[in-house]
Amino acid sequence: MAKKVLVIEDNELNLKLVRALLQRESFPILEAGDAETGLDLARSGRPDLILMDIQLPGMDGLTATRLIKRDPELGEIPVVALTSYAMQEDMEKAKEAGCNGYISKPIDVRNFLDTIRKFMQDSAPLSSGNSGEPFYNQKILIADDEPLNVKLLRALLLPNKYEVLHAYSGPEALEKATQVAPDLILLDVMMPGMDGYEVTRRLKKDPQTQEIPAFLWRVG
Numbered sequence: 734m735a736k737k738v739l740v741i742e743d744n745e746l747n748l749k750l751v752r753a754l755l756q757r758e759s760f761p762i763l764e765a766g767d768a769e770t771g772l773d774l775a776r777s778g779r780p781d782l783i784l785m786d787i788q789l790p791g792m793d794g795l796t797a798t799r800l801i802k803r804d805p806e807l808g809e810i811p812v813v814a815l816t817s818y819a820m821q822e823d824m825e826k827a828k829e830a831g832c833n834g835y836i837s838k839p840i841d842v843r844n845f846l847d848t849i850r851k852f853m854q855d856s857a858p859l860s861s862g863n864s865g866e867p868f869y870n871q872k873i874l875i876a877d878d879e880p881l882n883v884k885l886l887r888a889l890l891l892p893n894k895y896e897v898l899h900a901y902s903g904p905e906a907l908e909k910a911t912q913v914a915p916d917l918i919l920l921d922v923m924m925p926g927m928d929g930y931e932v933t934r935r936l937k938k939d940p941q942t943q944e945i946p947a948f949l950w951r952v953g
Contacts, residue, residue, distance in 0.1 A: 736853050739763040739780035741771035741797070742815060743789055746881045747838065751784065751815075753888040754845050768797035775807050782853050783812045784836070787827070795830040802831035811852045815840075839881060842888050872913060874898045876906035876932065877921035886919060903927025907935055910942045922951040 738755055742748045743766045755762050763778045765771035768789050775783060783801065787794040794814060801807045814827040814835040827835050833852055836845070873895050875886050883899045890897055898913060900906040903924050910918060918936070920929035929949045936942045 735759055735761055736781035737761040737763065737778065738849070739765070739771065739774055739778060739783045741765045741768060741783065741789065741794065742786040743767060744786070746879075746885065747786070747815070747840075750840060750842075750881065750885045750888055751845075753885060754840075754842060755849070757888070758846055760849075768792035768794065772797060772800060775801060775810065776804075780810060782849065783810055784815055785812050785832070787814050787816045787823075795826060795832075798827075798830045798832055813848075813852050839884065842884055871916040872896045872898060874900060874906065874909055874913070874915040874918045876900040876903070876918065876924070876929070878902060878924045879921070882921065903929070903932040906932050907939075907942075910936060910945060911939070914941070915945060918945055918947040920947055920949050922949050 738760050740748060740751050740755075740762060742751065742764075748764060748766075752762060752764070763774045763780055765774050769792060771783070771785070774780075785794040785798055789797070798812050798814070801810065801812055811833040812831060814832040815838060816823060816827065816835050817838045824835060836848060873890060875883050875897060876899070877883050877886075878901050880901070883901075887897045887899075898909060898915060900909050904927060906918065906920065909915075920932055922929040924932075933947050933949065936945060936947055
């Protein structure tokens, strides 16, 4: 039976990224946006691993972790802190609260699943899509001024099928489109300076890039 992961995270973009990564490996997922709901789900759902955001509204993640570790029915479940802070002091606080380890934000999508398996003590190999040297069939350019959105989209694309390039502004997207000739461009609508609509217009006017499919997207 696949192991179940409880994600307690109040930031929707971070939650989307973690969800996308876990779904790639078909982990059943429970989700909570606050510690109190997370504790209830831990008791009712009995996950095999808990990913705990430290900075939660109301009860913080470290307090919730202490409660989990004191509960005779939940205490053996590994709790991994999701933290934007990687200072030694913060790591010590997480350890003292009972966390089995931590994952720094922004999340490194390349190592995330390996880290999850380590904490689950799961020796199952990575899926065939993640093993060996990558072979790329198509290039996809993602243009978004928010790095977390780029990571989210990258996580949704099979790593052995697509070479994913990124740009964090409209002008950078135009430059890379000309340089690398991607097979597809994904454009954030709301980019400062030059938005996705203007980038699309310029792409379609340029003979070098006018045939490249471009799709606009927007979070929220």
